[in-house]
Amino acid sequence: MLLPMSCILLICLLSSFSIQIKATKTFSNLTLPHQHPYPEAVVHELQQKINVSLFRRELLGKTQGSCLTGNPVDDCWRCDANWAANRQKLAECGIGFGRAAMGGKNGQIYVVTDSSDSDPVNPVPGTLRHAVIQDEPLWIIFSADMTINLRHELIFNSFKTVDGRGANVQITGHGCITLQYISNVIIHNIHVHHCKPSGNTNIRASPTHVGFRGISDGDGISIFGSRNIWIDHCSLSYCTDGLIDAIMGSTAITISNNHFGHHDEVMLLGHSDKNTPDRGMQVTIAFNHFGEGLVQRMPRCRLGYIHVVNNDFTQWEMYAIGGSANPTINSQGNRYTAPSDPNAKEVTKRVETDDKEWSGWNWRTEGDIMVNGAFFVPSGGGMSAQYAQASSVQPKSAVQINQLTMYAGVFGDPRDNGDIYPGFNGAGTTTGAGTTTGATSKGYNEGPNSDGGDFFGMIFKGSSSQAAPLAPYSSIVFVSTFLSLFIVFNLDIITNYDILLSLL
Structure with missing residues (x-):
């Protein structure tokens, strides 16, 4: 039997x-050499x-x-139990569009022992800046808890893993992390917060190159023309501009298991509506917790293909997911908890775009859980019959979201971490930017309130396409x-x- x-x-x-x-049929809109065709x-x-x-x-x-x-x-x-002796196993655990990011796999272990950042042109051996600019693959770990207060942008070279497991690592200060025209970077288990603009100075980007840098935006992590990037289990908050921005033809990116809090413009994907290379941008956003004090852009998308899956959105003041210039947004198995403001219940926002223009954009909602009056306005392929039932699922799916996001952010941080950075006061943009009236779109249909009781359909209701x-x-x-x-x-x-x- x-x-x-x-x-x-x-x-x-x-x-x-x-x-x-x-x-x-083949996905034929290929604009980047490393864009996935399907x-x-x-x-x-x-x-x-x-x-x-x-x-x-x-x-x-x-x-x-x-x-x-x-x-x-x-x-x-x-x-x-012996993961610390096999740290590079992490490089085999990637998911989504950034799953091929190797980081420093098969490279030497580099131990950061010095938290200083005194000279961006000639960084001291043992510092994080010295580690990330090297040409060879490196797996970078930390000898102890440390706060690294940057003088200027921390510019990475390719094939690097920054692995904060086993230590409380905080990166803050001026410029913060810049990934520009590089590939294969993994950033794991670090805090990034209170980042401010910097620049008009020389900064070393490799052992053989020093370049002049203008004023930076003050992003937590800036991804510019780069590919095969994986940001996992980080906690990000209080930066002057975006917490994570990916622009100028960046692609093959996964942003997973992170905690975002206390910020206005959280995440920008795409440089401008007319920047053609961003049509090839492909980003997976999975298992993140969008927590306290967030206003908008979780993310704000342009042109590319964005998969938003199994995230927990517990607060926003304006909207959660926005976009312009016809991005494809595939929202699956997320929990969206709307704020109390009756004018901010809508999850989605088409930014400065007429209804007739965005009606054909492919924005899908599938298996998403809508809490406290939240609603997602689908369009294009997302309006087809196969997605009509996807507006709400039964509470058992919420249990899965709790399991999948229970460790979002740096390991050991509280899930709703409030303000865990005493001593930092207002260096970056916080909440309080106000709210806007959420537009009610015509023809929106919530569909039946059922997930069919299917265990394997609990996150992915039906078939997305x-x-x-x-x-x-x-x-x-x-x-x-x-x-x-x-x-x-x-x-x-x-x-x-x-x-x-x-x-x-």
Whole structure:
């Protein structure tokens, strides 16, 4: 009896998998050499990773305690009690469009022992600035807790990982982090806050190049013409301009598991409405907590393809997701909690654009949870029948959001961290910018209030679209998923089949 029951459940899982990887027409608007030709394939791959992780947690959680969360990034490395001896495992845990970011994988470990930043032209060995400008791949860690007060922009070279695990690392001051015309950077588990403009000075960008820099914007992390970037488990707040901005043809970016708080213009994706290279921008925003004191731009998008998945939006004053110039916004399995202001209930905002112009933009909502009167206005493909039921799901999906975002931000920070930076007073933009009246769009239909009771549809209600043709990596994912589930089922048959029975 056990074997047929396990086989039936396995077949159901693989059938669900195969449905989502059907072929369709090629995504042909390629404007960047590193743009993924089939963005929907990346979306479906991420869906499957989340579903497999949640299922594994449900299946094995009783025997492995509370280690598994269902978050595929965290479950990839955190269950290893000896992770500190295998830090570079993290580079194998990426998801979404930035999943290929190698960072400093296979490079030497560089230990930052000096928190000073006294000379941007000739940085002292042992400082973070000295580490990030080197030409070779480096995995950068910290010898102790430290606050690094920057004199000017911290300009990175390619193939670097900044890994703050095991220490309380705070980056603040002037300029903060700049990723310009580089690739393969991972920034993990650090605080970035109270960043202010700086510039009109010389700054070293590599061992052999010093360049003059004008005035910076005061972003927390500025991504400019760069690719294969992964920002994970950071806490960002109180910067003069954006907390994270990606512009000028940047692509292949994942922003995951971060905590954002106390800021006005949180995240800008795209330089201007007419900057053609940004049509190739592809960004995954997953498992983040958009927390206290936020006003707008979570994110504000232009031109590209933005996948916003399984985030928890607990506060905004104006809107959560905005855009102009026809970006594709694919919102799946997020929880949007509207503010009390009756004029700011709308999640979405088309920035300075007439209704007739944006009606064809492809903005989708799928499996999103709407709380306190929040509502998402879809358009284009997002208005089709297959998305009509996606405006609301039942409370069990909210439990999954809690699990997936429970560790958002730097590990050890409180989930709603309030103001955790005493001694910093107003160096950056905070809340209080006021609110605007949320426009009520014509023809909006919330759809039925049900998620159908489907465990594997709990985050991804229905089918977001037909998927792209199978790329080679999709076949690998399929095979690895099959083998992983086969092993898991057999282990469960041997140990505790009651869990399987409870899922049928």
